[in-house]
Amino acid sequence: MNRQWxxxxxxxxxxxxxxxxxxxxxxxxxxxxxxxxxxxxxxCMWFAMMTLFTISVIQSIKYLRTLDLNRDIRAKEYASTxxxxxxxxxxxxxxxxxxxxxDPNNPAYASFGSIVREPKLIGAAMALLIxxxxxxxxxxxxxxxxxxxxxxxxxxxxxxxLFPSIWIIPRLLPSLHPGxxxxxxxxxxxIDARMRVVFYPAVIGWTLLGVWITTLKIRLSLLKEKKxxxx
Amino acid sequence: xxxxxRIWTLFRKDWMLEMRQQYAFYGVLLYVASTIxxxxxxxxxxxxxxxxxxxxxxxxxxxxNAVAKSFLQESRGRMLYFFTISxxxxxxxxxxxxxxLLMTIMNTVNLFLYLAFMGDPTSNLLQFIGxxxxxxxxxxxxxxxxxxxxxxxxxxxxxxxxxxxxIIIPQLLLLxxxxxxxxxxxxxxxxxxxxxxxxxxxDLGIVILSVILFPFxxxx
Numbered sequence: 001m002n003r004q005w006x007x008x009x010x011x012x013x014x015x016x017x018x019x020x021x022x023x024x025x026x027x028x029x030x031x032x033x034x035x036x037x038x039x040x041x042x043x044c045m046w047f048a049m050m051t052l053f054t055i056s057v058i059q060s061i062k063y064l065r066t067l068d069l070n071r072d073i074r075a076k077e078y079a080s081t082x083x084x085x086x087x088x089x090x091x092x093x094x095x096x097x098x099x100x101x102x103d104p105n106n107p108a109y110a111s112f113g114s115i116v117r118e119p120k121l122i123g124a125a126m127a128l129l130i131x132x133x134x135x136x137x138x139x140x141x142x143x144x145x146x147x148x149x150x151x152x153x154x155x156x157x158x159x160x161x162l163f164p165s166i167w168i169i170p171r172l173l174p175s176l177h178p179g180x181x182x183x184x185x186x187x188x189x190x191i192d193a194r195m196r197v198v199f200y201p202a203v204i205g206w207t208l209l210g211v212w213i214t215t216l217k218i219r220l221s222l223l224k225e226k227k228x229x230x231x
Numbered sequence: 232x233x234x235x236x237r238i239w240t241l242f243r244k245d246w247m248l249e250m251r252q253q254y255a256f257y258g259v260l261l262y263v264a265s266t267i268x269x270x271x272x273x274x275x276x277x278x279x280x281x282x283x284x285x286x287x288x289x290x291x292x293x294x295x296n297a298v299a300k301s302f303l304q305e306s307r308g309r310m311l312y313f314f315t316i317s318x319x320x321x322x323x324x325x326x327x328x329x330x331x332l333l334m335t336i337m338n339t340v341n342l343f344l345y346l347a348f349m350g351d352p353t354s355n356l357l358q359f360i361g362x363x364x365x366x367x368x369x370x371x372x373x374x375x376x377x378x379x380x381x382x383x384x385x386x387x388x389x390x391x392x393x394x395x396x397x398i399i400i401p402q403l404l405l406l407x408x409x410x411x412x413x414x415x416x417x418x419x420x421x422x423x424x425x426x427x428x429x430x431x432x433x434d435l436g437i438v439i440l441s442v443i444l445f446p447f448x449x450x451x
């Protein structure tokens with residue numbers, strides 16, 4: 001029970017997020033109106049994704065220090081849950097964009113084209129591509145130890161290269177997406193006080209959910225591994 | 232001191248192999264020449280934005296082709312031999328230096344052919360040459376490490392592209408942006424030196440990472 005408290009916290013925070021996120025007061029901005037509520041879902045997905053990728057890299061570093069295969073399994077599972085959250089971030093973003101960016105007077109493909117060319121989306125796609133490449137690399141090596149070592153090296157190298165890019169590209173290219181000078185919604189003055197009360201718990205809640213899902217997957221693959229080793 | 236002399240020996244070994252086989256050099260030369268020739272036949276002289284973009288894309292592919300060979304040409308047996316006579320840091324430093332030299336030469340060839348076939352749209356050629364060398368070195372550093380990673384897996388050549396492209400895009404974008412200085416585009420004051428500094432520090436970071444991470448790839 002002592003070690004499970006964060007799961008209870010996660011459920012409470014997410015229930016709070018969903019209820020207050022859909023019913024709570026939000027400032028009525030002319031362009032955004034009620035779509036601003038998506039902030040509690042869309043932005044949190046990206047926060048949770050980055051947190052999980054960070055944990056994955058930490059596990060990779062730990063693997064290289066100890067050469068303990070458990071660490072490698074953890075690094076892999078955190079990366080795969082991170083990818084899922086990234087895809088969910090895209091999905092929630094697409095819903096948001098269809099209400100705020102898409103112009104009903106233009107044909108659908110014109111709106112689609114302008115959204116596809118959005119630099120922030122390309123930046124996010126690169127982060128996902130890096131982790132897809134990580135899995136391609138893993139599947140192309142058969143030896144378990146070698147796979148763990150090489151993919152840990154790539155994970156660390158790619159992560160180190162990814163971070164400058166996340167900070168550089170948004171500042172380099174013009175974009176419709178909010179947050180030109182940094183990370184949207186993280187800045188204290190960016191969002192309304194009424195929304196901050198929901199937003200920060202939401203970030204923690206979704207991140208905890210990501211970690212929770214990953215711990216289950218880790219347990220599953222550890223079991224599989226054990227079965228495989230004993231067979 | 233001994234480390235330096237070992238790095239120098241390993242570097243010279245790569246260089247001498249190249250001089251004898253001349254495999255990478257002529258291969259890439261043919262690659263660049265035919266690419267630029269096709270571009271010239273397809274478009275003739277273009278506006279500077281297209282010129283700039285095409286130049287950097289060619290630069291990227293040249294780099295992949297030139298640098299990929301450096302690790303892929305080493306057979307398992309030879310790697311084992313290097314393992315017994317040198318330290319991984321020395322080995323990777325020698326590879327980095329060699330690839331930097333190779334990329335500098337390729338860069339010169341690429342630049343020369345572009346100027347010859349596609350004309351010179353720059354307003355400050357010296358500045359562009361400087362930026363292209365800075366960029367070429369950065370590309371060669373990243374791909375040296377990626378070649379080391381890819382050489383451990385199957386289907387090495389295609390894996391290089393999969394691993395490398397998402398990582399290199401930001402750096403390439405930064406370079407394309409920066410080289411617009413040489414086409415007389417105005418920037419805010421201080422931005423140019425900031426970007427150059429950023430690229431140099433990124434390159435230094437890559438060298439440090441390679442030195443830290445390569446020993447783990449080495450053990451087999």
